[in-house]
Amino acid sequence: MNTNQQHRFNNLYQEYLNALILQGKSPKTVDMYSRYLRQVSTFFDTCPDALTAAELKGYFLSLVETKSWSAACP
Numbered sequence: 001m002n003t004n005q006q007h008r009f010n011n012l013y014q015e016y017l018n019a020l021i022l023q024g025k026s027p028k029t030v031d032m033y034s035r036y037l038r039q040v041s042t043f044f045d046t047c048p049d050a051l052t053a054a055e056l057k058g059y060f061l062s063l064v065e066t067k068s069w070s071a072a073c074p
Contacts, residue, residue, distance in 0.1 A: 001046060005046060012049060016033075016037060017030060020034070040059065
């Protein structure tokens with residue numbers, strides 16, 4: 001990611017964490033969900049808000065095909 005994308009990701013990531021906490025998610029759940037968000041971002045090397053539904057479906061399909069379903073989905 002370039003600097004602008006990383007800055008946007010950091011802001012969105014913090015908003016996401018805040019939303020999960022306000023929803024009353026447990027610390028383990030917040031950790032797991034945030035880890036999956038970082039993995040998607042790293043895989044595509046872009047901020048997740050720039051991804052299309054088709055890209056995400058392809059990503060999750062590849063995870064399901066190569067890993068267990070529980071490892072593929074939060």
